[in-house]
Structures are given as C-alpha cells and as structure tokens.
Amino acid sequence: MLVLWPDAAEVLRDMIRDQGLDPNRVESPGSAWPVFWAFLAIDIDGLEPDQAGFDDGFEVSWGRPSWSDRLPSLSFCRHLAVDASAAWPAPTGYAPEHWKLSLDMVFRDQAAFADIGELNTQGSGVYYGRTGPAMADALREVLWEVEHVPALQALWRTTPLWSTVSFGLRDLRRRPVGTFDAQQKAAYDEWRARHG
Numbered sequence: 001m002l003v004l005w006p007d008a009a010e011v012l013r014d015m016i017r018d019q020g021l022d023p024n025r026v027e028s029p030g031s032a033w034p035v036f037w038a039f040l041a042i043d044i045d046g047l048e049p050d051q052a053g054f055d056d057g058f059e060v061s062w063g064r065p066s067w068s069d070r071l072p073s074l075s076f077c078r079h080l081a082v083d084a085s086a087a088w089p090a091p092t093g094y095a096p097e098h099w100k101l102s103l104d105m106v107f108r109d110q111a112a113f114a115d116i117g118e119l120n121t122q123g124s125g126v127y128y129g130r131t132g133p134a135m136a137d138a139l140r141e142v143l144w145e146v147e148h149v150p151a152l153q154a155l156w157r158t159t160p161l162w163s164t165v166s167f168g169l170r171d172l173r174r175r176p177v178g179t180f181d182a183q184q185k186a187a188y189d190e191w192r193a194r195h196g
Contacts, residue, residue, distance in 0.1 A: 005046040005082050008101050009167035012039050016103070016165075026163045029074050029105055029156045036076040036103060037139060048081040048096035054128050055081040055096075060142050061123030062116055062152065068106045072113040074155050077102040079126055101167045105160035112154035 003011050013023045015035050026032040040058055047055040057079045064070045077100055084097040107113060124145065127138040146152045 002043045002045050005044050005080055005099070008042075008044055008078070008080070009165050011042065012036075012101065012103065013165050015039055023103070023165050024163060026103070026105060026160060028159055029076075032076065032103055032105070032163075033143075040078065040135070040139075044080060046083055048083045051081045051096065057126045057128035058138075059124050059126045060146075062155065063122040064117035068104075070117075071109055071161070072107040072116045072151075072155060073104060074107070074152075074160075075102045075104045077126075079128075097169060099167065099169055101165070103163060103165055105155075105163040107155060107158055107160050110154070110158075113151055116151045116155065 012035075015038060016023045016026065016032065019031075019035050021027060021031060021035070044056060049055075059077045059079065060075070061077060062072070062074045065073060067073075080099045080101065081096040082099050124138075124142045127135075129135055129138065146156050
C-alpha cells in the first residue's frame with residue numbers, strides 16, 4: 001500500500017477504526033500498538049528523496065508535556081521528512097519539512113504514574129531503518145523497555161482519558177485540543193467536566 005503523505009493521518013485513523021477502536025478513546029496503548037506497528041509498514045509517498053534513509057522513522061515517547069496539561073502521556077510517533085520543494089521559490093534554496101504523525105494518549109494521574117515525567121529517558125529515540133529484521137528488533141526493543149519500567153507497564157494497560165491522532169510540523173508541537181474535530185472536542189470536554 002502506498003499513501004500520499006498528507007493522507008497518512010487519516011489512514012492511521014481508519015486503521016484504528018478497522019480494529020474496532022476509537023481514535024479519540026483507544027482502549028489502551030497495548031490495544032493500539034499492533035495497529036501502529038502495521039501502520040509503520042505502509043509506504044508513504046512524497047517524502048524527501050535526499051535524506052539518506054532519514055526520511056521516515058518512528059519513536060515512542062512519554063512524559064508530562066505541556067500539551068497534555070502535564071498529565072501522563074504516551075505517544076506512538078512517525079517522523080517524516082516531506083518533499084516540500086514545490087512550495088519554495090527556486091532562488092532561495094530548499095530544506096525539507098519535518099513532520100510528526102502521532103497517536104497521543106493522555107491518562108488520569110495515578111500513583112503508578114508518579115515518576116513518568118522523571119524517568120531517565122522520555123522516549124525510545126527515533127529509529128529510521130524502516131524495513132527488515134532491524135525494524136522488528138527496534139520495535140521489540142521498545143516493548144522490552146515497556147516491560148522493564150513499572151510506570152510504562154502501568155500506562156500500557158490503562159485506558160486513556162482521551163487519545164488523538166495529530167499531524168504537523170515536528171518543531172511546532174502544541175496542545176492538540178486546538179485542532180480537535182467535533183468528536184474529539186466532545187470527548188475532551190466530557191473528560192474536563194468530570195475531572196476538572
């Protein structure tokens with residue numbers, strides 16, 4: 001399957017729905033992980049050709065970022081270097097745009113998540129080898145870390161308060177609430193009404 005890069009977020013949402021999950025409220029990171037793993041196997045068209053293998057990568061990140069109101073979060077992310085050369089005037093030179101597509105999950109605070117923002121690392125790091133045994137090894141390494149860090153184990157089994165698929169320029173990360181569609185906004189507002 002080949003997908004144009006602007007359509008990648010909708011493809012991930014559709015894949016999540018195809019598994020009987022709601023992209024705005026996945027059951028748990030553990031239930032969404034196989035979908036994300038399958039999504040990584042899809043080829044994305046329109047990526048920057050001169051990135052020497054650094055045009056498509058993935059990571060899993062966690063912590064208490066400002067965009068989640070400092071609540072515990074866990075994100076499955078795909079990093080794309082997009083060929084945006086058509087948008088640049090010819091004499092000025094060109095630089096690829098770096099986009100991040102992620103399934104973001106935010107959790108109610110619990111004692112089991114107390115140190116999630118203070119762990120030695122806040123993510124797996126970005127892995128750029130997309131095919132073959134090395135990719136499978138990188139995905140298994142993420143699972144190994146989850147299995148050996150108690151706070152991540154707890155997050156992995158917990159139903160998030162809300163989740164969303166976000167897609168935008170990597171360095172301009174902001175609270176996704178501003179870009180929620182009506183269904184996501186309703187889920188977020190319901191959570192806010194119940195939990196303040």
